[in-house]
Amino acid sequence: MTVLTGCTRSSGNRVVSMSPTVPTSASVVSATATPSPSASASPLLPGNCAELAPLQRVEEALGVNLLGDVTYLRAAPVPQSGRTGRVTCGYGTPVTTPSGGTPTPSGRPLVELSYITYVDAKTAADRVTLTVHTDSQHATTTQVQVDGKPAWVLVGSDWDELVMADGARTIVAEVSPRILAPEKAPAVLTRLAAQMLAFGASMSPGASGAASSG
Template identity: 35%
Template sequence: MTSRHHRAAALAVAVPLMLLLAGCSNDDDPEVPVVPTPGGSTGADGTGDPTQAGDPTPSPGSTTGVPEECGDLASAGEVAQILQAPMQGETVRVYNDEFLPDSGRTGRLTCSYGVPEVPPGQSAPPTPPPVPLQISVSGYVDAETAAGRIDPTVDAAQAAGGTVQAQPVAGRDGFLLSDAEDISFVAADDVRTYVITLRHGVVPAAAEPVVLVDLAAHLLGASATPTPTG
């Protein structure tokens, strides 16, 4: 396993707010091996190659109800355009479709954008640097199971002292969750749940909820940009 793969495997625990998202992650799921795969690097301008926006669909051959590639969610170029900030570094992919049958989950794709690259000949640091942006989509056996993951997620964020704000996007009920280090958007859409986590400081504070809503609209296939509530 390369140093890049070691770093990718640690990304699942690198974002503090993601640890609160038990409702979408299900602590009962087994810790099965996953194969992290780098999605590719951006250019010097950090924009990469934009692709056609639209409603994410499962990759060809997928039986999990979720995409298998980060480009099926959002390319680094699309992310940079929505954030109006460069995404220099790598896009790192972790895909998993092995879960206990009674967990209700069928698959999960996690994409980390702007991951600092390790220079050739050097080892990855023991503690991975913060990830600017992470998008996770999970598939479930039915829409009821997917929707049932959202309330526990919101409750966990509130119990941990985070700020919670209702934020519908594209006709789906969603929530903005914020703590000292990150701000996230969570929502369910049919048999899927989405979690978008943005580290504070990537964009100005006032723009954080706006760009999260724009990212959510992109993932959900919305044609118009909703206005954050509150």
Template identity: 30%
Template sequence: MRWLPCCVLVVVMAAGCTTRQPPPPAPPVPTFSGSPAPTPRAERTVPRLCHEVVQGEEVESIIGNGVSGVPAAVVGVPEPAIGRTTRIDCYYGVPTGAPSTAATLTITLAGYTDAATAAYRVGYTMDGERAKGGQVVAARAGLDPATPVFAGKSTLIAAHGRTTVVVEAAPELVPPDRAADLLGRIADRALTPR
């Protein structure tokens, strides 16, 4: 009979040791600001209208500045000798009465017979810009590598599959120190199917 009170005592002590405390509050979930991560895109076909390439409002939103002047477009023709199947040149910010070449921003999309030809044309265009004295740095157009070249106008060149994009901006519209980022974002939008 002597061991019975000890057992009761042990049970009472164990019950006293299992009193539960509320769990500590969960730490806050961190948030991150900035642009969302780029996502893979489908193959881009070259449209026949510039508002299907990049709309003027999208350009203004990306660069954070208004683009004064009128838009203009030139639809190119196939050039089998270089493997080009289609092309469109979109001019934004053309002063009234001026030729389209006076635009403050130009976006050119071109389609080629295959991805290897498109990649070759990117290299060819980049070499031409370098020959004019352009300074080449690394950049991205979404997930695709891009090459900005700075000589007079800032130029960014990229390809996605069989489609190439060239974006040129005047320094008064896109400052050279921000060109790699801003032109990369414009090129990403131009290469993304609607």
């Protein structure tokens, strides 16, 4: 695993890029970076967490300041499931500093935002349906709208989660209940998902994936 350390923000949070399966080069991460959508045949994925959801926007949605690292993970495609790409950004990631060593991310972040692309809209919608069906067995499910598109919020004892499909991409936002009260989960997760949808264009213009909680 290659760990690349980028710039820090005024709050003291470090930005760490982790790419265990897709090589990447170190780059300065700016909280004001903007995406550059292209018409390339390859899936458009955020190059860093500032493109997907800047830390400041995440903290504004939550109403709290997060301590710990911001981590960026880019995973390889999974042909068996139809996944063509995935980026997961972690916010408030715990850090471990060995004696005389380099601080490294350790443990699950308080917030995880995943942007995932698939071969087509049907595959993306099917993945959302499966996730909602599986996770709803241990959570309370509510249907919401994100920019006019259907999404599902699942509030459980371990994690609060929003999942949705938009064309050939899916959005997954997860927040620890340690920092998010159950009654606030739908509104907060909806704001986070809207921020994520702003990156790029729908993988299948005009076709929004729909899922069922049944």
